[in-house]
Amino acid sequence: MTTMWGKMYDMRAPYNVRGGEISCLRVVKGFSVESWQKDTITDCPPRAGSTRVRCPQPTLFRRCYDRGEFPIMIDHNSSGKSIRWTVQPDMLDYHHYLPLFFEGLREIEHPYAFFARQGINDMFMLGQGCDKVLPVVPHLIRPIREALNTRCPQILKVTLHALQKLIVCAPKVGEALVPYYRQLLPVLNIFKNKNVNLGDEIEYGQYKRENIGDLIQETLELMETYGGEDAFINIKYMIPTYESVILN
Template sequence: MTTMWGKMYDLRAPYNVRGGEITCLRVVRGFTRESWQKDTITDCPPRACSTCPRCPRPTLFRKCYDRGEFPMLLDQNSSGKLICWKVPPENLDYHHYLPLFFEGLREIEHPYAFFSRQGIHDLLVHGCDKVLPVVPHLIAPIREALNTRCPQILRVTLHALQQLVVSAPKVGEALVPYYRQMLPVLNIFRNKNLNLGDEIEYGQYKRENIGDLIQETLELLERYGGEDAFINIKYMIPTYESVVLN
């Protein structure tokens, strides 16, 4: 607070000086009628926060796991943690279980995160021809996982998407119509790499660098997506360059 001409003013607020008199400027929203009034100043526009993490919604995978609906157990041995299936994965109903496991990609707590990721791996390895008919039901869980913008969830989702593309024939071609739902978030994080100068980026060795994972995923989508894959990727990510045509 300061005193000038017998009046008290706060120096932290914007002021206007007219003929030796100080008047306080009122902060208003931009592009409104109030912004044309005297002694007003427009407020700064809000930040887009396109890369800020967003809280994931509760998943159906957690509810099903808590109710014991999955035919699997946790097996701990000298080699580490593994899933012990009560029923062979190839005998399961993929239309029911595979979308549930993909919805579990948004989980970051143990044991839900471990069971969802390992379950996706086992089902895609043993799925063969059962994976292709379920692809349309996997788009919504993948899109919701990517829209969280959480780095940890983005990494596991990209790994799962890469394994999905190569899991069975024609799966990559079946994903082409859904590029508009999956690729916008990848376009935001495509150049999100750390500039460490002469230091070592250990995330590249562990395959945890989001920018590199997105580039690998786009290349797999182009290679396995058929002749229309590059055009659709280029439409959503204009800076992407083909690895097949070049």
């Protein structure tokens, strides 16, 4: 508080000097009737928060794992940790287990994150599993979209890696994803240009394939390459800055 010409004013608030007199400005909402009144100032608009991290909700994968519903167990060997399946590959129900493992992409705690990511890789490679992936693609869209919508860099990287493996794991999978681009690409459009400019320094994230901008570019190129003739126009509609890797 300060005194000027016998009046008390709070100098921490916005103020206006007019004719030797100080008048405090009242903060009002923008585009309102009050914004046209005297001695008012419009409030700053709130941040959009498009890149703000959303806290992932508890997943069904964690609940099923805690109840012991997955036919898997951890195997410690000379090359590290891996998953040991307790059933034959041809006995796996991909319609049940694969969406649950994709649900686990939002997990960041051990051992849930390890089992979810390794389980996806194994189900793509075990036996004739790749032939069973195509009918399950519509059931994978929701967990992939929810993982991308967390905006968490760690979850984004894992989800993009899983999406790339999904596209190339079997024929026609890339084409089956085209109708769902409107659900998957909005978040990729937000983070497409998220790169680190280090000048002449070395970015080790590129070597480890952890740069989100590069991962998104790789994923979009795979979507166009394996998505058929309608893939590019659908990608361009959602991400206008994308340039075709085939036409160029």
